[in-house]
Amino acid sequence: MTIVDLTSMVEPQGELQDKINGMLDSMSEDISNFCFQCGKCTSGCEAFILLELEPHRIMALVKNGFIDELVNSDIIWTCMTCFKCKERCPQGMAPVNVLFALKNLAVAMGKQIPSGYTNMLQNVLGTGLIQAPKEVLNRKNETIDREKLNLPPIQRPEDPAKFQQIIMKAATETLR
Amino acid sequence: MAEVLDLKLTDLEDFACCGFPVKSTDSGASLVMAARNLSIAADRGLDICSLCNACTSVLTEANRELKGNKELRDEVNEELGKIDMEYKPGVKVKHFSRILYEDIGPDAIKERVTKDLGDFSFSIHYGCHYLRPKKIYEGFDNPEDPRTVDELVELTGAKVIDYKNRLQCCGGAILGVEESIALKMAKEKLDNVTTNDVDALITICPFCSIMYEDNQRKIESNFDVEYKLPVLYYPQLLGLAFGLEARKQLGFRLNKVRPEALLKKLEGDE
Ligand code: SF4
Ligand code: SF4
Ligand code: SF4
Ligand code: SF4
Numbered sequence: 164m165t166i167v168d169l170t171s172m173v174e175p176q177g178e179l180q181d182k183i184n185g186m187l188d189s190m191s192e193d194i195s196n197f198c199f200q201c202g203k204c205t206s207g208c209e210a211f212i213l214l215e216l217e218p219h220r221i222m223a224l225v226k227n228g229f230i231d232e233l234v235n236s237d238i239i240w241t242c243m244t245c246f247k248c249k250e251r252c253p254q255g256m257a258p259v260n261v262l263f264a265l266k267n268l269a270v271a272m273g274k275q276i277p278s279g280y281t282n283m284l285q286n287v288l289g290t291g292l293i294q295a296p297k298e299v300l301n302r303k304n305e306t307i308d309r310e311k312l313n314l315p316p317i318q319r320p321e322d323p324a325k326f327q328q329i330i331m332k333a334a335t336e337t338l339r
Numbered sequence: 340m341a342e343v344l345d346l347k348l349t350d351l352e353d354f355a356c357c358g359f360p361v362k363s364t365d366s367g368a369s370l371v372m373a374a375r376n377l378s379i380a381a382d383r384g385l386d387i388c389s390l391c392n393a394c395t396s397v398l399t400e401a402n403r404e405l406k407g408n409k410e411l412r413d414e415v416n417e418e419l420g421k422i423d424m425e426y427k428p429g430v431k432v433k434h435f436s437r438i439l440y441e442d443i444g445p446d447a448i449k450e451r452v453t454k455d456l457g458d459f460s461f462s463i464h465y466g467c468h469y470l471r472p473k474k475i476y477e478g479f480d481n482p483e484d485p486r487t488v489d490e491l492v493e494l495t496g497a498k499v500i501d502y503k504n505r506l507q508c509c510g511g512a513i514l515g516v517e518e519s520i521a522l523k524m525a526k527e528k529l530d531n532v533t534t535n536d537v538d539a540l541i542t543i544c545p546f547c548s549i550m551y552e553d554n555q556r557k558i559e560s561n562f563d564v565e566y567k568l569p570v571l572y573y574p575q576l577l578g579l580a581f582g583l584e585a586r587k588q589l590g591f592r593l594n595k596v597r598p599e600a601l602l603k604k605l606e607g608d609e
Binding site: 179209210213214240241242243244245246247249250257263264266267270271276277278279280281282283284287320321322325326 | 471472482
């Protein structure tokens with residue numbers, strides 16, 4: 164099974180959607196019970212100043228059921244996954260995990276997602292690595308690879324087909 | 340470098356990406372990938388020494404979740420079973436820096452130091468996933484004021500220079516989404532680090548190095564600034580203090596920002 168095949172065999176992943184929705188439901192309940200909108204998460208958020216991500220608002224929106232709006236928005240893709248919000252929340256909440264769930268849901272619903280993420284997934288699926296080892300040309304026009312640099316080869320799945328088989332579910336959804 | 344400390348490292352065949360890069364798109368797949376890697380290590384009877392912060396956090400977290408949650412473990416094993424693999428608890432996952440600090444220990448490292456780097460000063464970038472989420476790291480170091488890598492650098496005799504906003508993220512996570520913003524974040528850090536006179540920035544994660552080293556020239560030309568700040572992976576620094584050969588044994592010829600000045604200073608010291 165190659166990547167090309169994958170892009171043309173997409174089926175809506177209803178089961179996965181249900182699962183993530185269930186997760187978000189229980190998160191939303193936790194938010195209602197515990198998040199008091201103090202804003203501490205946002206005060207340290209790495210994506211706040213430059214990208215205007217406000218995790219406390221994400222929490223409020225999830226609590227009030229604006230899931231559809233969120234999965235359609237670009238803002239959820241600005242999280243840097245620095246985990247500061249989770250570490251600093253006085254109430255033990257984890258906005259970063261709510262954001263993971265929202266992003267996962269966007270994917271399961273087949274929404275348009277930033278190409279950087281699709282590329283990563285495509286690479287991982289195709290090679291088992293986020294990027295296949297590169298060969299470069301030096302000034303003398305010689306090809307330099309790891310072997311020439313006396314570096315050991317990079318390990319990767321010995322049987323790519325088997326590897327793909329287990330992470331396929333995700334990929335069929337994303338690469339539409 | 341590890342050999343100097345009698346640490347034997349083996350490349351694990353069949354190992355794949357840890358799973359972190361796909362966590363945002365599919366946390367389930369990310370978990371299965373992490374579990375697959377853990378099961379490979381378990382079969383070989385080895386623990387995992389990770390060199391990257393993100394791998395450390397994803398593998399540690401997966402290990403923890405799978406050990407404690409039978410339902411989840413069964414689910415993951417159902418997937419892995421399709422390719423005749425099985426997750427079994429028992430493998431330990433630790434970042435190389437943590438192994439140095441906890442398992443080898445400052446005293447044993449200090450003993451091997453043959454070259455005092457007292458004339459050098461460095462700043463450190465820890466990176467987000469080395470210590471966060473805290474819960475998974477069993478209280479190792481303090482995520483709000485980390486010290487362990489400072490101590491490791493100080494073992495070489497070098498001075499550690501603090502700088503503004505030292506816990507700021509490198510921006511790497513959005514490099515593929517909003518490149519200009521990611522570079523701007525890395526620039527802020529390079530600005531802050533170079534306010535002081537340091538010989539290099541020390542990282543413990545190759546991805547952070549991509550942001551500060553591989554992208555340094557791009558940042559310089561985009562923002563019309565100049566840093567020429569070498570970025571070293573911590574083991575390279577420790578290797579120097581062990582008296583190993585910089586270019587041949589420690590990969591200094593592969594650093595993108597030429598560390599010539601630093602190496603000259605080192606030779607001048609001799
Ligand atoms: S820090 Fe916690 S309690 Fe405060 S707004 Fe953020 S999530 Fe809510
Ligand atoms: S993990 Fe995401 S939401 Fe939380 S503080 Fe970091 S960038 Fe902000
Ligand atoms: S370095 Fe990056 S891509 Fe490679 S295993 Fe670690 S997180 Fe995954
Ligand atoms: S600083 Fe950047 S590369 Fe380093 S651990 Fe954090 S997000 Fe990853």
